[in-house]
Amino acid sequence: MDAHDSVYAAALDRLLLLTVLLNDDMERGLREMGLTPSRTTMLWMLRRIGPAPQKALAEAMRIAPRTVTGLVDGLVDTGFVTREAHPEDRRAFLVTLTPKGTAAVEKLEADQREFGRQLFGRMPAERLDGLVAGLDDVLATLHGLGLRSPY
Amino acid sequence: MDAHDSVYAAALDRLLLLTVLLNDDMERGLREMGLTPSRTTMLWMLRRIGPAPQKALAEAMRIAPRTVTGLVDGLVDTGFVTREAHPEDRRAFLVTLTPKGTAAVEKLEADQREFGRQLFGRMPAERLDGLVAGLDDVLATLHGLGLRSPY
DNA sequence: CAGAGTCGTGAGCGTCCATCACTATGAGCA
């Protein structure tokens, strides 16, 4: 409990506030597109690894196969993906992005770029550098603490 | 789509990754204490505004009174709060932190301080300054965009 | 004191996300 603690607390407060704000904003945006957080994760996954059987998605997302069935059902109902026949394994499907699904992911990417512009476009270059350096430092520390992205 | 975009994207990526990481970590910690996100929010609220009738909590948290009933039920069952008689209004209760509830909030605060030390303790002072300046800038921008804390 | 407004709750509903147990179908090998 030394004199730096209040400085750390102030920094952490900002970080946590930002976390909450960004999270809420993200989820609201998704909801407007007809997506839920988990379904969006699945869309990202498909974008990254391409058409995949549900088993693979379950492993990639670290959730039970049954949960994948439900998520895929939802995405099929809302037109973001289809279940295509697997060319080699007639038991399995290839969950595949529809044009709408691809467009959705691309829109998310575009929105993010736009958001980046709004957030940083007016920021002095050196301040942005300072921010990124600080974030990288924090990220590295978190990584060292064993906190890392699940994907 | 100018040359700065990739810089912005890199900065935003870090911010979003941090968001996800901190969020997951927070929720995991809460779960270990037997708390859910909403119940925790309520505990913080009580810490801030003291024993309060459910109506006040509903307004402070911007949720329906009926929802408060459920959250308070949960917190009562798990021993974090009690419903005390309101001294002036026999229709209302004063939702009050139990010793366990107070201890939980204090532990959250202590954990946060400790986390701050771990995160920033080894960071050069000027880098920390740069980070905070950048975060403040972003926060101000968000505020200008209409994104602000609900509380 | 009667009527109107307030506080909290019971009942019911919906969404999201996750689980386990079980089944049908197909793959793959001895």
Next chain:
DNA sequence: TGCTCATAGTGATGGACGCTCACGACTCTG
């Protein structure tokens, strides 16, 4: 050819959250 294992689907649960509607209990005001 059979037998076993793998892939998905269904059904049933469960928890966390949020909502509305209706209502009893109570306060407050005219």
